Amino acid sequence: MATFDFATETSRITSRPAIATRVVNTISNVYRAWKNRRAFYRLGEMSDAELADIGLTRADLHVAIEVPFGRDPTERLRVIAADRVDTIEDLARKVT
Template sequence: AVANTYRAWKNRRAFYRLGEMSDAELADIGLTRADLHVAVAVPFGRDPTAKLRAIAGDRAETIKDLARKVA
């Protein structure tokens, strides 16, 4: 439990650095500023980067599905 809390704290610090990135830089890694606002709402003991990973993964799947329909 202590290791998980430490990892969540460490990842939360890295997460806050994402907020310092420009919108173009966030887009390069598949995120938007709105994604950051959604992810930061997770409770303190939880890892916001896990939420970002889920958001980015869902978006990638949606894009792939749209590409299949066009092709």
């Protein structure tokens, strides 16, 4: 067996697990996004007071749902809530 034949055969062997891993990761990400989207819709059933308790508003839900279907809207909510907390903390520091 020549060195060239071995190198070609090795790349085929090592690429198969990488492809399988990518497929499994993609399926896992889509499933997680679907599951989180179902939980996201339950947030819409909450009252405005309940949403305020967890640091969200109804408008935040409308902004977060605009992400494409394969993406997770709860990630967008986390960013919105974190930005709001940072803004409130910055304002509190300026007052004192």
